[in-house]
Structures are given as C-alpha cells and as structure tokens.
Amino acid sequence: MDTEMEKLIDDIWNSSLNKIASKESRVARPSLGDELDLSMPQGRTLSLLAANPSLAALIYHSAYLSANRNAYIIMRKLNMPPDYFWKFEFWPKERALETMQRVINRVFTAIMNQNKEGILALDDIDIEHMRFVISFRDCAECAGIKAQKAICYYHAATFAGIFSALLCKDMDGYETKCMANGDNACIFVLGKKDDPEISVKTGNYLAPTKLSIKMAERMSESLHGNPLRSTGNMVSIQYYQLMITNSIISNPGLFASSSINIGQEYGMRLADVLRDFYKESSLGVITKYYNQMHYLDVSVKESGPDIEIEIKECAELSSVLQKRELVSFLLGELHGLVSALTGQQWTMKEKSFGGNGLFIRLSPKV
Amino acid sequence: MIATLLLPEKLTGVYIAVIEPLALLIGGIMAILVARLYAKQLKTTFVFLAIYLTIYALALVIIPLIQNNLGDYFGIFVLSVQLVNYAALVLFCVYLLKVVDIRKLDVMGWVMFAATFLVSTFLAVYPMLFYNGWDLTLNTLSFAIVRIMDALLIIILMPVIWLYIQHLKAQQKQSLTFTLVIAGIVISTLFDYLFQTLILIFPNLLPTGSHIVEVVPDMLYIFGYLVIVVGLYAHLKQDEWGFQMIDKMLG
Numbered sequence: 001m002d003t004e005m006e007k008l009i010d011d012i013w014n015s016s017l018n019k020i021a022s023k024e025s026r027v028a029r030p031s032l033g034d035e036l037d038l039s040m041p042q043g044r045t046l047s048l049l050a051a052n053p054s055l056a057a058l059i060y061h062s063a064y065l066s067a068n069r070n071a072y073i074i075m076r077k078l079n080m081p082p083d084y085f086w087k088f089e090f091w092p093k094e095r096a097l098e099t100m101q102r103v104i105n106r107v108f109t110a111i112m113n114q115n116k117e118g119i120l121a122l123d124d125i126d127i128e129h130m131r132f133v134i135s136f137r138d139c140a141e142c143a144g145i146k147a148q149k150a151i152c153y154y155h156a157a158t159f160a161g162i163f164s165a166l167l168c169k170d171m172d173g174y175e176t177k178c179m180a181n182g183d184n185a186c187i188f189v190l191g192k193k194d195d196p197e198i199s200v201k202t203g204n205y206l207a208p209t210k211l212s213i214k215m216a217e218r219m220s221e222s223l224h225g226n227p228l229r230s231t232g233n234m235v236s237i238q239y240y241q242l243m244i245t246n247s248i249i250s251n252p253g254l255f256a257s258s259s260i261n262i263g264q265e266y267g268m269r270l271a272d273v274l275r276d277f278y279k280e281s282s283l284g285v286i287t288k289y290y291n292q293m294h295y296l297d298v299s300v301k302e303s304g305p306d307i308e309i310e311i312k313e314c315a316e317l318s319s320v321l322q323k324r325e326l327v328s329f330l331l332g333e334l335h336g337l338v339s340a341l342t343g344q345q346w347t348m349k350e351k352s353f354g355g356n357g358l359f360i361r362l363s364p365k366v
Numbered sequence: 367m368i369a370t371l372l373l374p375e376k377l378t379g380v381y382i383a384v385i386e387p388l389a390l391l392i393g394g395i396m397a398i399l400v401a402r403l404y405a406k407q408l409k410t411t412f413v414f415l416a417i418y419l420t421i422y423a424l425a426l427v428i429i430p431l432i433q434n435n436l437g438d439y440f441g442i443f444v445l446s447v448q449l450v451n452y453a454a455l456v457l458f459c460v461y462l463l464k465v466v467d468i469r470k471l472d473v474m475g476w477v478m479f480a481a482t483f484l485v486s487t488f489l490a491v492y493p494m495l496f497y498n499g500w501d502l503t504l505n506t507l508s509f510a511i512v513r514i515m516d517a518l519l520i521i522i523l524m525p526v527i528w529l530y531i532q533h534l535k536a537q538q539k540q541s542l543t544f545t546l547v548i549a550g551i552v553i554s555t556l557f558d559y560l561f562q563t564l565i566l567i568f569p570n571l572l573p574t575g576s577h578i579v580e581v582v583p584d585m586l587y588i589f590g591y592l593v594i595v596v597g598l599y600a601h602l603k604q605d606e607w608g609f610q611m612i613d614k615m616l617g
Binding site for chain 1: 403404405406407408409465540541542543544604605607608609611612613614615616617
C-alpha cells in the first residue's frame with residue numbers, strides 16, 4: 001500500500017468528521033464548489049473494473065482497510081469508550097439494534113449524507129450469527145447504472161470495515177440487492193469473516209466477472225440532467241477522492257499506466273456522446289462538459305500546431321497530495337477526447353502540475 | 367469507607383450494620399438491571415451475582431434478628447445460608463468463565479494466575495495447618511469451607527482482571543465497568559485475609575485493644591461492595607454516557 005495515499009484517505013475521513021462536527025467549512029474549489037456529478041466517479045471506477053474485473057477485490061480490500069482504520073480513529077476522537085460494544089454477541093436483539101442504529105446514524109450516516117454518498121440505515125441484526133443487514137438508498141456508486149450484477153464493492157467494504165472497527169471483529173460484507181439491478185436500494189449483508197456463509201458469499205461477490213456497462217447512456221443521462229436519485233445527481237469531491245484513491249492504492253504505478261489507456265478509450269467514447277448532446281465537434285465542448293459536470297475548470301486552446309489544455313480546480317488534485325497517479329485516467333481521457341473530436345492523432349508533449357492545476361500540451365503525431 | 371474509621375466507636379456498629387447490607391442490596395438490584403442488558407450466559411452471570419448480593423444483604427439483616435430464636439440450629443442455619451450464597455457466587459463464576467475466555471491470557475497472566483493460586487491457597491489453609499487443637503466441629507467446618515471457597519473465587523476472578531489489563535494495552539476488548547465489579551468482589555473477599563495476615567505477621571501494627579482491628583475488615587468489605595455498586599451503575603449507564611460523549615463531540 002502507498003503510505004502517502006493512505007494518509008490522503010485518512011485526511012479525507014478526518015475532514016468529513018470535522019465537517020459533521022461543524023469544525024471545518026473549508027471549500028477546496030472556490031469556483032466549481034466541492035461537489036461534482038455522480039457520473040465522474042462512476043465513469044472512472046466502472047471503466048477500470050470493466051477492463052480489469054479483478055479490481056473489484058482490490059477496491060474491496062483497500063476500502064475495507066481504510067474504513068476500518070478510520071472508523072476506529074473516529075470513535076476514539078469522539079471519546080467513545082473502547083468497550084462500548086463489549087460482548088455484543090450477548091446483547092438482546094432490541095438493545096443491539098437500537099444502540100448500533102444510534103451510533104451508525106449519528107456518525108457514519110451523517111458523514112455519508114454530507115458526502116451525498118447515499119442514505120445508510122441498519123435494518124436488521126442476527127445476533128446469533130453476528131450478521132447485519134444494511135440498506136443504502138440513493139447509492140452514489142451505482143445510481144443510474146444498469147449492470148448484470150451488484151457492483152457496489154467500495155461500499156460493501158466500507159460498511160464491513162466500519163462494523164469491524166466498532167465491534168473489534170474481523171468482518172466481511174457482500175451485496176444482495178443493488179440499484180444497478182433495478183432494486184430500490186442497495187442491500188448489504190455483513191458478518192464475521194470466519195462465518196462460512198459470509199466468506200463464501202463474499203468470495204462469490206468479489207469473484208472477477210466481466211462487466212458490460214453502457215457508460216454512454218449513463219453519461220447522456222447526466223448531460224441531460226435527468227434526476228437519478230432523491231438526493232440529487234451531485235456527490236462530494238471527498239467521496240470521489242476516496243473512490244479514486246482506493247481504486248489505485250494497492251499498486252499506484254501499475255494502475256497509473258493502465259489507467260492512461262483505459263481513460264483514452266473512455267475519452268473517445270465520451271466524444272461521441274458530447275457531439276450528440278452539444279451538436280458540435282469543436283474543442284469547446286470539452287470546457288462545456290467538464291464545467292457542466294463540475295469536474296474541472298478547463299480551457300483548451302490551439303497554439304500553433306499544438307493544443308494546450310489548462311486545468312484548474314482539478315477534483316483529483318484539490319487536496320494536499322499531488323500524486324500524478326491520481327490524474328492518469330484524466331490524462332488519458334483528455335487525450336482520447338481531443339483525438340476523437342479533431343479526428344487526428346496526438347502525442348502528449350508536456351504535462352506539469354501546480355496547486356490543484358494541470359497543464360498539458362498535445363502535439364500532432366508524426 | 368473513611369467514615370467507618372472516623373466515626374465514634376459507639377456509632378461505628380450502627381453505621382456498618384446499615385451501610386453494609388444497603389450497599390449489597392443496591393448492588394443486587396443493579397445486577398438485575400444489568401442482567402436485562404444481556405442475553406444467554408452473560409444474563410445468567412448477572413442474575414447469579416444479583417442472587418449472591420441480595421442473599422448476603424438479607425442475611426446480614428435477618429441473622430442478627432433471629433439469632434436468639436434459632437437456639438442450637440443457629441450454626442446450621444448460618445452454614446446453610448453461606449452454602450447457598452457461595453453456590454450462587456460459584457455459578458456466577460462458572461458462567462463468567464464461559465463468557466470471558468481466560469485461554470487468551472498472556473505469559474504474564476499465567477504467572478499472575480499461578481501466584482494468585484499459591485497465595486490464595488496459603489491464605490485459605492494456613493490456620494488449619496498451623497494451629498493446634500483443630501477439631502472437626504460445625505464451626506471449624508464452616509470456617510474451613512468459607513476460606514476455601516473464598517480462595518477459589520479469587521483464583522477464578524483474578525484472571526478476569528488481568529485479561530482487562532492485558533487487552534487494555536492491546537485492543538481494549540475488555541469492559542472497564544465489568545472489571546470494576548469483579549475487582550469489587552475480589553477486594554471484599556481478599557483484602558480481609560490480607561489484613562488478618564498482616565496483623566498476624568506484625569502484631570504491633572495497631573495499638574492493643576484498638577477497635578480499629580475489628581473495624582478495618584468491615585471497612586474493607588464496605589469498600590469492596592461500593593466498588594461493585596459503582597461498577598454496576600457505570601455498566602448500566604454505559605450506553606447512555608457513551609452516546610452523550612459522541613453527541614457532545616459532534617455538537
């Protein structure tokens with residue numbers, strides 16, 4: 001695991017906690033604001049997943065560890081007694097459900113509401129087997145997506161990590177219903193890692209499966225502003241950063257190189273959607289699209305034979321960590337977009353970072 | 367507890383006669399309330415603790431009142447009450463061991479366990495081994511049973527306290543308030559023996575004829591019972607207090 005990225009994840013969790021405690025009102029992006037369209041995190045993670053089905057298990061693993069670590073830190077910061085859930089397996093169901101619901105709602109539902117990740121609720125507890133049923137309405141991971149199977153790996157892992165930290169037990173979780181399959185809410189079952197039913201079903205859930213998701217339709221929905229969930233189509237930049245970081249943290253170097261190619265393909269498909277929506281093929285659609293999605297403040301201009309792309313308020317970089325690996329998908333996406341919109345091949349001649357900005361120069365491929 | 371030592375000699379007896387059973391009775395009621403927080407073995411554990419504390423409280427009140435009416439049967443009655451009470455406490459320990467996994471003791475824990483075993487066994491049997499004229503009467507039998515049972519309880523309960531200390535350093539898996547309850551039982555059982563041993567080894571520690579020699583054991587009992595009461599009360603309030611902490615921090 002990349003320790004710098006781990007620190008970034010911990011900072012994001014800490015900032016979320018400070019926000020629900022009203023101790024922080026910092027706006028990371030003064031112009032675009034701290035929210036962006038849902039299709040941004042979805043487009044990136046689902047494209048990576050479609051290209052590499054085994055990524056599901058990697059996202060799950062890193063999201064589990066980061067949620068576990070941070071839930072523990074949060075509970076200590078909130079001065080919650082470490083033995084608060086002592087001998088939980090001996091609690092009557094009523095007390096267990098009521099107490100756990102209170103804590104989850106006050107802390108973790110509040111954090112996720114603020115991040116517009118979805119509406120978390122603990123629905124049921126099976127004390128005898130230590131299993132928990134969680135519903136997650138308006139899930140940011142899959143709202144508006146149509147898939148053949150349940151796909152909310154990040155949230156399955158996050159919930160398992162949070163419960164593991166609260167109960168000091170190793171837990172796992174899988175999804176039984178998913179909004180991507182047409183269900184009203186995503187439903188997760190969590191249980192102990194050594195529970196055979198839980199381990200088998202989690203294993204099946206994370207088993208690499210080829211996904212074919214119609215991202216063009218999904219992007220079109222966002223461009224038309226069709227409402228996809230009751231909490232709106234925007235999601236916090238912090239959630240986006242957590243998703244991206246957890247997707248690549250296990251091997252940032254390797255993911256960065258593959259992300260460029262996957263991003264390039266994604267950008268080429270995106271160009272068709274933008275042409276269709278904006279009814280034009282100029283490079284100006286890039287600025288319009290990213291502004292509309294609240295993702296980037298980008299300007300694209302021709303400079304002699306080259307194309308210069310200047311990016312401000314990049315969602316990936318609006319944090320203390322300036323990791324090139326985090327923007328590799330974006331670099332590929334912009335490259336693909338420009339190539340498809342101009343009908344010409346380009347090479348990336350220059351790229352530089354500064355603040356939360358990025359400068360790219362593309363030159364015609366000889 | 368301090369009041370026990372500071373009160374005038376005439377009042378000390380009354381004070382002890384009221385506070386001791388009262389603390390036990392409050393402990394019994396709280397143990398029942400705590401039992402309602404749990405299910406299965408842990409619920410049973412607290413029910414037996416409640417039975418133990420309540421019987422003890424009632425015995426302290428009733429026995430002096432009926433002492434004269436029982437005549438020759440007084441000794442048998444007291445022994446029977448003690449046996450029933452110890453049965454409740456032993457069952458408390460048995461269920462406790464089912465819940466608290468002492469197999470997870472570290473090396474230091476096992477060393478402490480062995481030391482506790484040796485010390486407790488010594489404290490239990492030394493009067494029987496070293497005193498001449500030991501006859502098998504109802505009184506001596508009662509005396510021996512009580513000492514052996516007390517030693518057994520300490521041997522069982524000490525690892526629970528050590529488990530807490532051990533986990534405090536590791537993952538904080540043990541309950542502070544529950545450990546406090548156990549510590550109260552250990553204090554009320556063990557400290558009197560330690561005090562008696564101390565007086566035996568250092569006979570000039572207290573002035574000859576001082577009423578403190580008789581008051582200190584009661585003071586230690588009251589201290590132990592109050593620790594149990596405080597532990598149970600905090601255990602009872604833990605959900606509420608824990609959540610208030612979170613609420614306060616989140617504003």
